Amino acid sequence: MARTASEVVSLVGTLGQVLKSEKRSCATHGDYTDHLTGLGKARSAAWHGCNRCNAANRAEDTRREQQRLIRDNLRRSIEGRVGRSCIPRRFSDRSLAGFCVDGEGQASALRICTDYAENFLAHARMGRSLMLLGTVGTGKTHLATAIGNHVIRRLGMTALYLTASSAFRHVKASFGSDSPHTEVQAYALFESPDLLILDEVGVQNVTEFERTVMFEMINSRYEAMKPTIVISNRGKDELPTYMGDRVVDRLRENGGKLVLFTWESQRGKEDV
Numbered sequence: 001m002a003r004t005a006s007e008v009v010s011l012v013g014t015l016g017q018v019l020k021s022e023k024r025s026c027a028t029h030g031d032y033t034d035h036l037t038g039l040g041k042a043r044s045a046a047w048h049g050c051n052r053c054n055a056a057n058r059a060e061d062t063r064r065e066q067q068r069l070i071r072d073n074l075r076r077s078i079e080g081r082v083g084r085s086c087i088p089r090r091f092s093d094r095s096l097a098g099f100c101v102d103g104e105g106q107a108s109a110l111r112i113c114t115d116y117a118e119n120f121l122a123h124a125r126m127g128r129s130l131m132l133l134g135t136v137g138t139g140k141t142h143l144a145t146a147i148g149n150h151v152i153r154r155l156g157m158t159a160l161y162l163t164a165s166s167a168f169r170h171v172k173a174s175f176g177s178d179s180p181h182t183e184v185q186a187y188a189l190f191e192s193p194d195l196l197i198l199d200e201v202g203v204q205n206v207t208e209f210e211r212t213v214m215f216e217m218i219n220s221r222y223e224a225m226k227p228t229i230v231i232s233n234r235g236k237d238e239l240p241t242y243m244g245d246r247v248v249d250r251l252r253e254n255g256g257k258l259v260l261f262t263w264e265s266q267r268g269k270e271d272v
């Protein structure tokens, strides 16, 4: 039986009042009785439609809303971890896929770093560290922060990026009587993340104090079986001078890998 549009618009009932009932058929759920129901004096009455379709739609809405909440929480949690990682803005979206390969050396470095990122859980369980050594502008920080980004975004773990000089400053800042943190807290910061990336090691001659900081930092992570990525412009043989022999030993233990960046600087060609 056909209804005219004017009939639908004109019918008004009190809330929940059934004004009319009709046999209908739902393409999915078959025959059902539909009710034209009042929605109060201010609105026209409306047909319910298929109850089972309505219930399915409500369930779908709930499912979507839940997924949206989970996605939002995940995004906020990732953003929080990215924010706390101190990875410089310039490197915050660096990826392994975005590393420019131009020769066997770069291909090999990328392979090792990709393996380190993709098997991070296994490497972390062994406390296996990584040393990226070589001249300025060869992409060491790019690859290290790409691993950090992978650890944060894909694995939901934590990473912290620090230059050696900022690590030294952070410990020194704990010495004053009105310092914002204690020395213990300073070292706890270095030990807490799942991955620590220590950049610019050996840019200047180190003092005995700095060598001690370096040892405490790397050793506490070593004892907690937590990996560290060390980045330096110094060569393999010079590194012990700037970090101390014991630190380099710690980094090499449990199969810690050393990657040499021997190709010429890519600065100017791309932003490395």
Ligand SMILES: [Zn+2]
Binding pocket: 026, 027, 028, 029, 030, 050, 051, 052, 053, 054
């Ligand atoms: Zn239906």
